[in-house]
Amino acid sequence: MKEINTDILIVGAGYAGIAAAKKLHTAQQDFMVIESRDRIGGRTLTEDLESGVTVDMGAKWVGPTQHLVWEWIKETQTETYDTYDQGKNLLKFKHKISSYTGTIPKIDPISLIDLGIAISKMNKLSAQISLTEPWNHPKAKEFDAMTLATWMEKHIWTAKAKHLFEIGIQTVFAAEASEISLLFALFYFKSGDNMDTLISIKNGAQQSILKGGTQGLIKKIAASFLDKIHLESPLVRLSQQASGIIAETNKLKIHARKCILTIPPVLINTIVFEPPLPQQKAQLYQRMPMGAAMKVYLIYPTPFWREMGFSGQIVSDEYPLKVTFDVGHADSDQGVLLVFVEGNDARNFIDLEEGARKKMILECVEKIFGHQASMPMQYIDKCWTEEVYSRGCYTGLMGPNTLTQFGHQIRVPFKHIHFAGTETAEKWCGYLDGAISSGYRAASEVLKETL
Structure with a gap:
């Protein structure tokens, strides 16, 4: 096992971890990042499809008041475009289809x-x-x-x-x-x-889409310190001593003065802590399960629904299709329809074979848009509950009697360990902007203690 010494160890290379790394890099601090996956990005995952379309299989949108993400967008000169929001939206309820405009059907x-x-x-x-x-x-x-x-x-x-x-x-x-x-x-x-x-879309959380995807943005931000990121290094054990921490992965033993832990709460209890986490903090993480989200993309030769006067937005009461969006560029020749399957629907849907899932989705959109909707060039889906290092999406949730009993523990450090991640954010909790703010906060805490 290779041994490494550093001042500050960051666990997780999602938006929170990279935000913390960015702040420490700017402050010229000695740090390293370990990431369980073979990529950076966490709950963002951008894929370039054979059809030439770029899709976000994870986090996608940016809203106008998510100021920290917009700072990154401007800093990297990343282009954005608005979610297509022209024409009539469609509501399917009890086998009847009606059209409407605006957010409310x-x-x-x-x-x-x-x-x-x-x-x-x-x-x-x-x-x-x-x-x-x-x-x-x-x-x-x-x-x-x-x-x-x-x-x-x-x-x-x-x-x-x-x-x-x-x-x-x-x-x-x-x-x-x-x-x-x-x-x-x-x-x-x-x-x-x-x-x-x-x-909402307009002036809402679903307003803007990044060209090159949300994972593309984080890659740009991390470009100047990629050499400090160790991939495929899941944290197994985290020990604390008076002078600092010792972190063990499957191949590394890392000695550091401070640690910033940015992984989802549901995964924190998979780590062996020595000494153990305070009981209320451990109890909190036991009570923060992840949501269940599945994203389905249907890629068509053209956005034919636009020619029919429709926005591509559907609200439906039919399983598994409940909500859809047109996420193609306004000037795009190809049609990109995003279908969300969430909650219990997602948990049940993923148990089916991909062929069965595709058949069910296409039957739903065909009922609404006609035969043309049953013939996409490509079908692709992803369920985040199957991701070993996420176990769900979008964020960790709290059921009854959790926030009042244990919520005060969410941002409290434990000796040399500081906690970040979008679940710990005050503003835009559960979103990319919240992840960035949490990383900045944890980095500031560490800098205050080490400088």
């Missing part, structure tokens, strides 16, 4: 009012939540004791509004409303501005 007036009131209530409640200490809200324990589904049962009266709200929740969290604490949901909405922002 066209439904009967009573259901529409019901849905609008529910979203407004959610925005008002989330605005009251502190991003630094959400557990200190006067009703924190009450909100944390119930699931988001419980709140929906009490505050949404019509079946159609409840179903559309649930689809919105699946799209944001890649999980079911019954899995998430109301307090955590309120914090998450506040972290991303509000619920409207998280479900």
Whole structure:
């Protein structure tokens, strides 16, 4: 086993780890990064397809208030384009198809009012939540004791509004409303501005797409210190002594003064710590399962739906297709339709053979767009619950009684170990911007202690 000495060890080469490395590199500090995968990027993964289309199989979009990502975009002169949002959107509900414009589907007036009131209530409640200490809200324990589904049962009266709200929740969290604490949901909405922002394209979290993909951006940022990144080096053991830490991978033994741990919470308990993690911190990580998200891309010779006057956006109540987006460039000759399968749908869908998955997706889009939709040039899908070093996407979630009991531990260092990752972010938790801010924060903590 090769032994290495460094001042600061960063575990994980996703957006959080590379952000920490960037800050330390700028400060001319001695550091190294270890990454379990054979690539950098974490929950970003960009692929160039045979058809000439570039797709993000992981994190994709950037919203206008995600300022740290935009700093990286400007620094690297990365080009972006807006998500295609012209023409009519489509709603398929109980075998009937209708068209609408804007974010909220066209439904009967009573259901529409019901849905609008529910979203407004959610925005008002989330605005009251502190991003630094959400557990200190006067009703924190009450909100944390119930699931988001419980709140929906009490505050949404019509079946159609409840179903559309649930689809919105699946799209944001890649999980079911019954899995998430109301307090955590309120914090998450506040972290991303509000619920409207998280479900919207224009001025929302799905507004902009990076040419070359989100993994392409992180490769540019890491270019100046690639020699400090050790791939295929999963952390197995992390020991602490008075003078620092000793980290062991499958092939390296690393001595460092400080460590920044950026991996998803669900993976932290797979590491052997000596001494063990404080019991409340360990209990927290046991209670932060990942969401389940599957992305499906359908590549067509042309974006034929645009010629039909449609945006490519679908909201559907039919399994497995619930939400789609046109993610091709506005001037593109090819059609790129992105289908999301999330929550329990994703967990069930991935168990099928790829041929069966493809058949089901194509049958769904054919019912909406016609026969032409059943003949893509290429079908490609990816389920993040199968990723050994992620175990899901988009982010770690909190169920009832987690945020109030254990949430205060999320950013607290343990001796020489500091914790980053998008789950630890206050602003844009669960998103790329949150990952960057968490990496910067952890690096600042370490610099303050070492300089």
